[in-house]
Amino acid sequence: MRLVQGNEAVALAAVHAGCNFYSGYPITPATEIMEMMARQMPKTGGVFVQMEDEIGSIAAAIGAAWGGAKAMTATSGPGFSLMQENIGYACMTQTPVVVVDSQRGGPSTGLPTLPAQGEVMQARYGTHGDHEVIVLTAASVVEAYRMTVEAFNLSETYRVPAILLLDAVLSHMRENVEFPDVPVRERLKPVIDENFLPFGADAPFLPFGSGHHTVVTGMSHDETGLPKALAGQAVQRILKGVQARMERDAREITFYHELALDDADIVLLTYGITARAAREAVQLLRADGIKAGLLDLQTLWPFPDWLVQEKTRQAKAVLVPELNLGQYVMPVRAALAGRCPVQPLGRCDGELFTPEALADAAKALASSVEIGGVAHD
Amino acid sequence: MRLVQGNEAVALAAVHAGCNFYSGYPITPATEIMEMMARQMPKTGGVFVQMEDEIGSIAAAIGAAWGGAKAMTATSGPGFSLMQENIGYACMTQTPVVVVDSQRGGPSTGLPTLPAQGEVMQARYGTHGDHEVIVLTAASVVEAYRMTVEAFNLSETYRVPAILLLDAVLSHMRENVEFPDVPVRERLKPVIDENFLPFGADAPFLPFGSGHHTVVTGMSHDETGLPKALAGQAVQRILKGVQARMERDAREITFYHELALDDADIVLLTYGITARAAREAVQLLRADGIKAGLLDLQTLWPFPDWLVQEKTRQAKAVLVPELNLGQYVMPVRAALAGRCPVQPLGRCDGELFTPEALADAAKALASSVEIGGVAHD
Amino acid sequence: MLHDPLRVRLSGRGGQGIILAGTMLAEAAMEDGLYVVQTQTYGPEARLGASKSEVVISTREIAFPEVSVPDLVLCFSRDAYLKYGKQVTPEGFILLEETIRQELPDAKGHFLPFRRTARDLGNELSLNVIALGALVALTSAVTRESLRKALRARMKPEFLELNERALELGFELGGAVPQTV
Amino acid sequence: MLHDPLRVRLSGRGGQGIILAGTMLAEAAMEDGLYVVQTQTYGPEARLGASKSEVVISTREIAFPEVSVPDLVLCFSRDAYLKYGKQVTPEGFILLEETIRQELPDAKGHFLPFRRTARDLGNELSLNVIALGALVALTSAVTRESLRKALRARMKPEFLELNERALELGFELGGAVPQTV
Amino acid sequence: MTKPGVDLTPYLRQEMMPTVWCPGCGHGIIARGIATALMSLGLDMDQVAVVGGIGCSGRAPFYFEANAMHTTHGRALAYATGLKMVNPGLTVIVPMGDGDSMAIGGNHLIHAARRNIDITAVIFNNSIYGMTGGQAAPTSPLDSRSTTSPMGSIEPAFDTVELALAAGATYVARTTTFDFQEMPQLIAGAIRHHGFSVVEVLSQCPTYYGRLNKLGEAPDMLLYERDRTKLLEAFGPLPEITREEMVGKLPIGLFRDEERPEYVDQYHGLVARAGGGKHAS
Amino acid sequence: MTKPGVDLTPYLRQEMMPTVWCPGCGHGIIARGIATALMSLGLDMDQVAVVGGIGCSGRAPFYFEANAMHTTHGRALAYATGLKMVNPGLTVIVPMGDGDSMAIGGNHLIHAARRNIDITAVIFNNSIYGMTGGQAAPTSPLDSRSTTSPMGSIEPAFDTVELALAAGATYVARTTTFDFQEMPQLIAGAIRHHGFSVVEVLSQCPTYYGRLNKLGEAPDMLLYERDRTKLLEAFGPLPEITREEMVGKLPIGLFRDEERPEYVDQYHGLVARAGGGKHAS
Amino acid sequence: MKEPTLHYQQGDRQLSVQRDWCKGCNLCVEYCPSQILSLDDGERIVVGDISRCIFCGICAVRCPDFVFTLERVASPALAMGGTA
Amino acid sequence: MKEPTLHYQQGDRQLSVQRDWCKGCNLCVEYCPSQILSLDDGERIVVGDISRCIFCGICAVRCPDFVFTLERVASPALAMGGTA
Numbered sequence A, B: 001m002r003l004v005q006g007n008e009a010v011a012l013a014a015v016h017a018g019c020n021f022y023s024g025y026p027i028t029p030a031t032e033i034m035e036m037m038a039r040q041m042p043k044t045g046g047v048f049v050q051m052e053d054e055i056g057s058i059a060a061a062i063g064a065a066w067g068g069a070k071a072m073t074a075t076s077g078p079g080f081s082l083m084q085e086n087i088g089y090a091c092m093t094q095t096p097v098v099v100v101d102s103q104r105g106g107p108s109t110g111l112p113t114l115p116a117q118g119e120v121m122q123a124r125y126g127t128h129g130d131h132e133v134i135v136l137t138a139a140s141v142v143e144a145y146r147m148t149v150e151a152f153n154l155s156e157t158y159r160v161p162a163i164l165l166l167d168a169v170l171s172h173m174r175e176n177v178e179f180p181d182v183p184v185r186e187r188l189k190p191v192i193d194e195n196f197l198p199f200g201a202d203a204p205f206l207p208f209g210s211g212h213h214t215v216v217t218g219m220s221h222d223e224t225g226l227p228k229a230l231a232g233q234a235v236q237r238i239l240k241g242v243q244a245r246m247e248r249d250a251r252e253i254t255f256y257h258e259l260a261l262d263d264a265d266i267v268l269l270t271y272g273i274t275a276r277a278a279r280e281a282v283q284l285l286r287a288d289g290i291k292a293g294l295l296d297l298q299t300l301w302p303f304p305d306w307l308v309q310e311k312t313r314q315a316k317a318v319l320v321p322e323l324n325l326g327q328y329v330m331p332v333r334a335a336l337a338g339r340c341p342v343q344p345l346g347r348c349d350g351e352l353f354t355p356e357a358l359a360d361a362a363k364a365l366a367s368s369v370e371i372g373g374v375a376h377d
Numbered sequence C, D: 001m002l003h004d005p006l007r008v009r010l011s012g013r014g015g016q017g018i019i020l021a022g023t024m025l026a027e028a029a030m031e032d033g034l035y036v037v038q039t040q041t042y043g044p045e046a047r048l049g050a051s052k053s054e055v056v057i058s059t060r061e062i063a064f065p066e067v068s069v070p071d072l073v074l075c076f077s078r079d080a081y082l083k084y085g086k087q088v089t090p091e092g093f094i095l096l097e098e099t100i101r102q103e104l105p106d107a108k109g110h111f112l113p114f115r116r117t118a119r120d121l122g123n124e125l126s127l128n129v130i131a132l133g134a135l136v137a138l139t140s141a142v143t144r145e146s147l148r149k150a151l152r153a154r155m156k157p158e159f160l161e162l163n164e165r166a167l168e169l170g171f172e173l174g175g176a177v178p179q180t181v
Numbered sequence E, F: 001m002t003k004p005g006v007d008l009t010p011y012l013r014q015e016m017m018p019t020v021w022c023p024g025c026g027h028g029i030i031a032r033g034i035a036t037a038l039m040s041l042g043l044d045m046d047q048v049a050v051v052g053g054i055g056c057s058g059r060a061p062f063y064f065e066a067n068a069m070h071t072t073h074g075r076a077l078a079y080a081t082g083l084k085m086v087n088p089g090l091t092v093i094v095p096m097g098d099g100d101s102m103a104i105g106g107n108h109l110i111h112a113a114r115r116n117i118d119i120t121a122v123i124f125n126n127s128i129y130g131m132t133g134g135q136a137a138p139t140s141p142l143d144s145r146s147t148t149s150p151m152g153s154i155e156p157a158f159d160t161v162e163l164a165l166a167a168g169a170t171y172v173a174r175t176t177t178f179d180f181q182e183m184p185q186l187i188a189g190a191i192r193h194h195g196f197s198v199v200e201v202l203s204q205c206p207t208y209y210g211r212l213n214k215l216g217e218a219p220d221m222l223l224y225e226r227d228r229t230k231l232l233e234a235f236g237p238l239p240e241i242t243r244e245e246m247v248g249k250l251p252i253g254l255f256r257d258e259e260r261p262e263y264v265d266q267y268h269g270l271v272a273r274a275g276g277g278k279h280a281s
Numbered sequence G, H: 001m002k003e004p005t006l007h008y009q010q011g012d013r014q015l016s017v018q019r020d021w022c023k024g025c026n027l028c029v030e031y032c033p034s035q036i037l038s039l040d041d042g043e044r045i046v047v048g049d050i051s052r053c054i055f056c057g058i059c060a061v062r063c064p065d066f067v068f069t070l071e072r073v074a075s076p077a078l079a080m081g082g083t084a
C-alpha cells in the first residue's frame, strides 16, 4: 500500500509499460507527470527532454517512437490544442505514442486549477482530417495506473496515438493503492524481407535503424510508405483498416465498470471522475426505491455503441452527467436511436457533481418518465 | 456577371462585410484568399500582415479585433489545427473574428490539393474546454460570398468566432456569378457609463481605446472582465448565455436549401460541395420513381436539430454523404433519435461523390427500407 | 453544342497553362451567355505532376461541377493522358500534343502539333492558347469572338499580340481536323 | 472516529503547508489500515490565494473523493475561512489560527495559537504540523503513532527533529481543547 | 491628467490589488518600473494597451489602469501586432515571462524584432517558470536546479540580448530589479523608441528559483542579482561586448538604440502607394 | 559498401526519381550536395536519418536511400530531437526550407541551437515559399516581390547566420548552389561536427522567386547568387564580419566551428549520475 | 474590508502606506536606511518611529507591492499618522 | 517505361546519362565547357558530339536532377553510347 497521487500513478505506470522517452512542457494540472518523469527517466536509462512548447513535445515523442522508444507526453487543454496537428501526423503515420491530457476548466486559460471534461470530443476530433485514435479515461488512482498501461498497449497494438484523459482532481488526488500487475505488450519485431511493407495491414511497427529504409510521411501514402499517385485510395484503405481492426476487437479494447444495471430503470452513464459521485448516487437512489444503475466507461473512443446499447436495454431513461456543456451525450443519443430518453446534465464551473446532485437529477428524470419509487415530498 | 473563383469570392465578400484586417500564413488550398487580401487591404486602407505561422495569424486577428477591426484569417487543415488554442481564446473573450478553413484531405499533410470535409467536427470541438462557435459552409461561389458576409455578421451579433468551411474544389472553382447585395451588420457603439459591463449579457463589443479600460482575459471572468473568485460560475453564465442567445435565434442563423422534400421518402442530407451532386442525384432518383429530396445545410453549427427533425418528418430514411469517414451523421442520428434509419456514406480519398454514386447509395437505402420505386435490374 | 452540358477536360503538366486555358474557355462561355463552372485538380506538386482543368458549359444552371466522362479532352503530356485522357463520351473528341505520340503509340485521338506551332511562333508559352483555339474550332464549344475577348481580358498587354496570333493559328489547326473520331 | 467516512478539510493560503498536512494525515490513516483519499484545490495563483486540502478517511472504499460538508475544518487564513471554513457537520469541529480572530470577530470555532507556537519553536514553517497534531489530538482522526510515522516518512532529515517537537506541541494544544463546540 | 511626484495610483488598477505575486517577487518591482516609466512619459492611459501572455509575469496587465489583455502562453506579441497595426495610436507594452517570451513564444519574439514593429517587450526574466511551480526555462543557467532539472540543468541558457539583437530589435537593454533607478528609465526609453524594443529585467522568484537554488529570500536575491551583473557604459549604444572583461558576469545596460524603418510606418507607406488612403494613421 | 568515385546511386532512392522539383530548381543541387557529403564521409546509410518538414525542400528526405521522415511544417527539428536522443547512433540530417526553418519553425531552430544537439540542419534558402506558390518568406529581401508582397516586401529579412550564432549553434556556414565544390564540403563538415550545425544554402527558385523578381531562368539565377555573395575566409572560423567590406553582399563561408558540450552527451552524463546505466549510448 | 491608507508627512513630503497590500517580504525592512520598518504578527509592515524616517522613498522603490508612496504635496499637512 | 541509362567512356572515365530524369532546365547546357549538350523536342537533354566531351563532370555537378554521373571505372570499357 502506498499513498499515490494520480499524476504519479501515470508516471509509474508509464515506466512499468516500458516507456523510455518523455518529452513535455509544464502545465497545470499535468506538470507532476513531467516532474516525475524528469526523475524517473535518467534513473531507468530512458530519455527525458523538456521541449520549447507542446508542439515540440509531441513532435519529439513521435520522432522518438521512430527511434525505437515507447514515448509519452502529457499536457492539459491549451497544450492539448497545440498538439493536435501533430497528433494527426501520428495517426497518418501509424505511430504508437501516448498523450495524457489532464483536463481543467476551459476554454482558453479558463479555470487552470479546477477539473473539467471539456476535451471529450476534442480528443476524438481535435485534429483535421479523418483518423482514428483511442481515448481512455479513469476515475481513481489505480485506474489511472491501469489505463496508462493499457494506453501504451493499445497504441502498440493498433499503431495509433492513445490518449488518456484525466482531470484536475484526479491528477492531484492521492489514494492508498496497491498497483495491479497489468500485462505489458512488448513491441513485435517484424521479419524484414523483400516483401516487407512497413504500412501493410497488421504490419508491426518497425523503427529506424533496423535495416529497412522506411519512409515516413504525413502525406497520403501506400503500404510501402511512399506517396505515390492514387495514394488517396491507398491511404483510405489504411485508415479504414485501422478502424476495422479496432471495430473487430471492440470487446477487448472497451474497458468499463457497471453497477446494478440488471434491473435499472435509470442508467447513469458516466466517465472519469464523475463515476465516483455516481456510485454514491446509485446507492442514494436505490435507498429511495428508484432502480438506478451505473455504466461507467473507461474507453471513450472508439465509441462502444454496442455496449451502451446492451447495457441500457432494460432502461427507461439514461442520464449523462458531464463536466462540460454536453458533449458525450451526443454519441450516446445517436447510439440509442430514441430507444429511451437520454438526458444531458452539464456543468463547466470547475466543480464536481456531488452524489446528491446526481441523485436529484436522476429523480427528476425518473419522474419525467413516470418511473415509480418511494414517494417523497 | 463575372467569372469568380471561390477563394476570390471570400476575399471580395470580406471586403464587402467591412473586413479591414487580414492576417495569415499561406497554405493550399486557401492561399488565394490571402493573396487577394494582400492586394485588397492596402487598397481599401485595411491592414494585411503575413504572420510567422497560423498561431500568430489567429492571435493577430483577435488582437486586431480588440483594436477595432473586423478581422479575418484563412487556412486549411494543418493551420486550422494550430489555430485551435487561440480560437478558444476568442470564445472565452467573446471576440468577433472570422476563420476560413478550406478543407483538404487529411489527416496531417494528407492530400493537400484534394477536397475533403474532415473538419466538420473539429470546427465545433477542436479547441479545449466548452465553448460555442458558429460554423457555416457553402457549395458554390455565390454561396461562398454570401456565407462569408454572414460569418462576419453572425460573429458580430453573437461575439463568437465564426468559421467558414470550404473545400479544395470550391476554393479553386470558378463560376459566373452576380454577387447578391448581402446586408452588413455594423458594429454597435455601446454607451459607456459607470455601469458599463464589457462582458455583460448582450453587451456590444467595445474595442480598446474607446475610453473604458477593458480587461480581456482567457481566464474565467465575470461580466466586468476581471478574473475574480468564483469566476467559474460567472463564466459558465457567460458561456451559457451565448449558447442561449444562439438557440433563441436558431431560425435566423440557420441557412439551408431544400429540394423536393415535401413527399420525400429518402432524404439526402448534405453540406458543402456534396450538395451539388446531391441535387442531380435527386433528379436521377425521381426519374427512377424514387421519391428523393434534399436538405442542404449551410449552417452546420449550432446544429439545427429542429430543422433536421422538421424536414425529415415524412422521410423513411436519411442518407448523409460526407467527404470523411462519417462525422456529421452523429448529430443527425442523435437528433432523429431513431425516427428513421440514418445511413452514413463516407469517403476520404480526395474525390467528390458523383451524382450517380449518391443515387446508387440512395437506391440501396430505399430498397433496404423497402420503399417501392420503378423496378430496375 | 455537342452536348448540354458540355464537359471539357484540359490536362497536362503544371506550368503548361492548363488552368489559364480553362479559365479563358469559361470566360468565353460566360460571354456567350451560358452557365459555366471551371474546376481544377493538381497533385501535391503544383508543378510537373499531371494536372487538369475542367469546364462545364450549359444553358442551364450547373449542379455537379466536375466531369465524370468528358465530351472533349485535351492532353499535353503522357502522364496526363494516362491519368485523365483515356475516357471520352462516344460523340466526344480527344486532342493530343503531337510530341507525345511516340510515348503513347496506342493512344486514340487527334495528335496536333501544338508545341511545334508555338515554337514556330517564337513563344513556347502560347501552347495553351493554340490548343484552345484548335479545340474551339473543332467543336464550337464557344464562339470564336467570345474566346478572342476572353483572351484580351486575361493577357498582359505585352503578350497580347503574340497570343492573338497564337489563337488564330489554333483556330486554323483545329479547323483542319476531320470531324470524325 | 467521529463519522465514517470522516471528512477533513484543511485550508489556508498557498505556502502554508496545507497540502503536505493533508498528505501526512492521509498517510497516517493508511497506516491505520483505513481507506483514504486526499484531494486539493487552489486558485489559479498557486500561492497566496485560498487553498484547501481535503482528506476522506473510511473503513470502506471511498467513492466521492471530495467533501461537501466536512466533519473537521482547519483554517489558517481569513480568505480560507470565508471560502471554505464556514460549514461543518453538527457534530464537527472548526479549528482556526488565533491571529485571524481580529479579522473574523464572528467566526465560530476554536481559535488556537498555531503560529505563535511555531514561532516560539523557532520555525514558522511548522505551522501545519502543529495544527495537524492539534486536530488529531482533538478528534482521534488517526492514531498519534501513525501520524508520527507519516511525519518521519515525509520530512527531510534536517527538519525532522524540529517537526517532531512541533507535532508533540500540537498534540498538547489539541488535547487542551474542551470537547464541545 | 497625472499628478506630479511619484504617486502611481492613477496608473494602477486599484481594484486588482494586492497582486497575485508571492511575497518578495521581483515582478511587482518591474510592474512598478513600467508604471513609473508611463508616468514619466505622461502618457494618456486611454491610449496605452498592456498585453501579456501566461505566467506570473503574464498577469501584469491586470495591474495597470489601461486597456489590458491577458492572452495565451507565448502569443502576446502576435496579439499585440494585430492590435498595434489597426490602432497605431496605442502605445503597446508587452510584459512577458522568460518562458513566455523565449520558450513557447520565441518565434513571435524574433519575428516582432525582425519587423521592427513599434511595441515594447519587457521580459520579466526570473530564470524559471514561476506560475507552474518551478520548472526549467530556456533562461535557466547551466547547472541550476528546477523541478524538471533536479540534478542541475544540462541545457545552456539563451542570451536574450544577443538573440534580440540578431533578430533585429532596434532597442535592446538589460537591467535588474536591483537597479530601481535605471530600470524605469530603460523602460521609458524603450517606450519612447520608435520600433521594436526589448528590455530584459532580471527578476527574483524567491518561491521557486530562490528556494530550489538556495539563494535565500528576496533581499538576498537582490544582492545576487547585483553581484552577477556588470553595467556596461549605460544609456549609450554599446555595439561590442568585450567578453574577457565580463567573465562570470552578465552585462547590463543599453545595447542598441538605433533607428530603422518601423513596420507600421512601412505598411502605411504601402497603403499610400496602393491608394488606400482611408487608413487611420 | 559504397563505390568509390562520384557515383551517388547508392545514396539516392531511385524509385522516387525524378524529383518533384521544377526544372532548374536549386533544391536538387543541394540534395546532390548532401548525398556527396554522405558519400565522402562513407556513412552507413542504415544509420542515417533524413528528417524534413513541409515545402519543396521538405520533400528532400524522399530522395535518400536512408531512414527518411517527412514531418509537418516547421517541426522537423523537434521530431529529429526525439529521434536523435533515443538513437544517438543515427546521423540525423534535417533539410529545411527557409519558411520551414525560420517562419513557422523558427522557435525549434533556435532551441536546437541552444541545446547544441548533434543534428545537421541544411537550410534550402530560396527566399520564398516555393511549395505554396511564391509567397514572401522571412528571408525575402526588402522590396522583393512575392504573391503576398506584390508591391515589394516591407519586412526586412532574417540573417540566418546571425540568428543561428546568437542562438548558440556551434557550426554555422552559408554557401550557395553556385558553389558546387564548397557546398558539399561545408555540409560534410557540418555532419562531422559534434553539435548543432546549420548550413544555409542560397538556392534558386526559378518558378516563383525568379519569375516574380525578373531574375531569369535557373542559369541566370546561379550568376545572381554568385554576384550577391562574397566569400569570407572560408573553412576557418570567422568570428567577426567587417560590415563595410561587405556592402551590398551577403557573406558566405564558415562562420563558426566550435566545440561545446553536446546535448545528448550531456544527457548521458546525467543518466550516469542518476545511475540509469541501461541507456544505449 | 480595505484598511485605510496611512499618511505620514514631513514638510511637503508625504509617505503613504497601504498596509493591506503588504505581503511581508522584508525587502523594505532590509533597505530602510533608518531601520524603522518591521513586520507585525500578521506579517504586515509596521512603520516604527516615524520621527527617524528621512522620507527617502527607498521603501517605495524596493517594495514589490506598491505599499508605499512617497510624494511631495503642496497642500497643508495632515496630522501625522492620520487616515485619508 | 524507364529509359535505359546511357554510358559514355573515355579511358577510365565514364559519363552516365539518365535522360528520363532530365527536366530541361538548361543548366548543364549553359555550363558544359565543350558546348555539346542541348535539349530535344521533348525538352530532354541530348549529348551531342561526345568526342568533344572532356569528361570534366561539370554537367553532373550543375544538374539538379542527378541526370549525369561521372566516375572512374576500373573495368574494361563498354562501347560508347551503349546501354547498361
Ligand SMILES: Cc1ncc(C[n+]2csc(CCOP(=O)(O)OP(=O)(O)O)c2C)c(N)n1
Residues within 6 Å of the ligand: A025, A026, A027, A028, A054, A078, A079, A082, E054, E055, E056, E057, E058, E073, E096, E097, E098, E099, E100, E101, E124, E126, E128, E129, E130, E131, E132, E137
Ligand atoms: C499552451 C500552454 N502551455 C503551458 C501552459 C502552462 N504555463 C503557464 S505559465 C507557464 C510558464 C511560466 O513561466 P514564465 O513565462 O517564465 O513566467 P513566470 O511565471 O516565471 O513569470 C506555463 C508553462 C499554458 N498556460 N499554456
Ligand SMILES: Cc1ncc(C[n+]2csc(CCOP(=O)(O)OP(=O)(O)O)c2C)c(N)n1
Residues within 6 Å of the ligand: B025, B026, B027, B028, B054, B078, B079, B082, F054, F055, F056, F057, F058, F073, F096, F097, F098, F099, F100, F101, F124, F126, F128, F129, F130, F131, F132, F137
Ligand atoms: C501548418 C502548415 N501551414 C502551412 C502549410 C503550407 N505550406 C506548405 S510548404 C510552405 C512553405 C514552404 O516554404 P519553404 O519552407 O521556404 O520551402 P520551399 O517550398 O520554398 O522549399 C507552406 C506555408 C503547411 N503545410 N502546414
Ligand code: SF4
Residues within 6 Å of the ligand: D047, E020, E021, E022, E024, E025, E026, E027, E056, E057, E126, E130, E131, E204, E205, E206, E207, E208, E209
Ligand atoms: S512563483 Fe515566483 S515568479 Fe511567480 S509570483 Fe511567486 S515569486 Fe513571483
Ligand code: SF4
Residues within 6 Å of the ligand: C047, F020, F021, F022, F024, F025, F026, F027, F056, F057, F126, F130, F131, F204, F205, F206, F207, F208, F209
Ligand atoms: S517552386 Fe521553386 S522551390 Fe519549389 S520546386 Fe519549383 S523551383 Fe523549386
Ligand code: SF4
Residues within 6 Å of the ligand: G015, G031, G032, G033, G034, G035, G036, G037, G052, G053, G054, G055, G056, G057, G058, G059, G060, G070
Ligand atoms: S522613506 Fe526611507 S526612511 Fe522612511 S520608511 Fe521609507 S525607507 Fe525608511
Ligand code: SF4
Residues within 6 Å of the ligand: E024, G021, G022, G023, G024, G025, G026, G027, G028, G029, G044, G045, G062, G063, G064, G065, G066, G067, G068
Ligand atoms: S517591501 Fe512591501 S510587501 Fe515587502 S514587507 Fe515591505 S511593505 Fe510589505
Ligand code: SF4
Residues within 6 Å of the ligand: H015, H031, H032, H033, H034, H035, H036, H037, H052, H053, H054, H055, H056, H057, H058, H059, H060, H070
Ligand atoms: S563532362 Fe564536361 S564536357 Fe562532357 S558533357 Fe559534361 S560538362 Fe560537357
Ligand code: SF4
Residues within 6 Å of the ligand: F024, H021, H022, H023, H024, H025, H026, H027, H028, H029, H044, H045, H062, H063, H064, H065, H066, H067, H068
Ligand atoms: S541540368 Fe539536368 S535537368 Fe537540366 S537540362 Fe541538363 S540534364 Fe536536364
Ligand SMILES: [Mg+2]
Residues within 6 Å of the ligand: E055, E097, E098, E099, E124, E125, E126, E127, E128, E129, E130, E137
Ligand atoms: Mg519565468
Ligand SMILES: [Mg+2]
Residues within 6 Å of the ligand: F055, F097, F098, F099, F124, F125, F126, F127, F128, F129, F130, F137
Ligand atoms: Mg523557401
